[in-house]
Amino acid sequence: MNLPPEQSSAGPARLIVLDGVDGCGKSTQALRLVAHLSGLGRQVEHVREPGGTTEGELLRDLLLDRDSDLSPGVEALLFCAARRQLLEKRIGPCLEAGTSVVCERFHPSTFAYQAFAWGLPEEQVLELLHGWAGSPEPDLTLILDLPVQLAAERRGVSTDRIEDRGVDFQDQVALGMKRYAEVCFKTSVVIDADGDEDQVAARVAEVVRGVL
Ligand SMILES: Nc1ncnc2c1ncn2[C@@H]1O[C@H](COP(=O)(O)OP(=O)(O)O)[C@@H](O)[C@H]1O
Numbered sequence: 001m002n003l004p005p006e007q008s009s010a011g012p013a014r015l016i017v018l019d020g021v022d023g024c025g026k027s028t029q030a031l032r033l034v035a036h037l038s039g040l041g042r043q044v045e046h047v048r049e050p051g052g053t054t055e056g057e058l059l060r061d062l063l064l065d066r067d068s069d070l071s072p073g074v075e076a077l078l079f080c081a082a083r084r085q086l087l088e089k090r091i092g093p094c095l096e097a098g099t100s101v102v103c104e105r106f107h108p109s110t111f112a113y114q115a116f117a118w119g120l121p122e123e124q125v126l127e128l129l130h131g132w133a134g135s136p137e138p139d140l141t142l143i144l145d146l147p148v149q150l151a152a153e154r155r156g157v158s159t160d161r162i163e164d165r166g167v168d169f170q171d172q173v174a175l176g177m178k179r180y181a182e183v184c185f186k187t188s189v190v191i192d193a194d195g196d197e198d199q200v201a202a203r204v205a206e207v208v209r210g211v212l
């Protein structure tokens with residue numbers, strides 16, 4: 001029997017976000033989660049932000065280029081624009097076709113970097129993100145929580161203008177991520193990212209199980 005994608009026996013397509021400071025293990029755990037979901041018989045796409053579309057990759061280059069001189073407000077707008085493009089051109093069509101999406105970085109990053117760490121008003125940034133890049137909404141947002149010093153050791157040297165901002169800034173970003181999880185508590189979960197890859201992957205899989 002051929003069921004429509006959204007009724008496939010593996011369950012409905014889901015949008016799952018992994019966020020957290022540089023080096024906390026997002027890319028590692030995204031690959032693990034994709035493998036896990038594939039093993040459960042699901043079609044899965046993996047995207048990372050900003051980017052994932054031709055236009056989004058151009059915005060990524062602009063945002064990360066050490067020669068770019070962008071205020072926090074312009075950064076927030078460009079991240080939001082790249083996200084909307086990703087939602088319209090890639091994530092939305094995937095979900096409609098029954099394919100789940102694992103996305104590295106999303107609203108928590110913009111909230112943590114541009115609002116919490118740079119000081120833009122939280123409400124304004126949330127209104128921007130939820131108003132202009134609010135659909136489709138993630139079914140689950142996982143914040144990988146790791147002490148910033150440990151994340152910096154895992155990550156090594158910085159490679160772009162946002163990573164360049166140093167440990168104090170990253171401390172604020174880490175607090176901002178947790179603040180996002182408090183504000184958007186219905187679909188956000190903070191996960192302890194300290195431990196080996198298998199341990200963290202098991203914690204992620206356990207929480208993801210609740211939305212499958
Ligand atoms: N649980 C873990 N324990 C130790 N090292 C890890 C763990 N998870 C990832 N790493 C390593 O830490 C570095 C940063 O991980 P990565 O997944 O690239 O983080 P992010 O995408 O959040 O920046 C990589 O070299 C990766 O292999």
Ligand SMILES: [Mg+2]
Pocket residue numbers: 026027028104
């Ligand atoms: Mg990464």
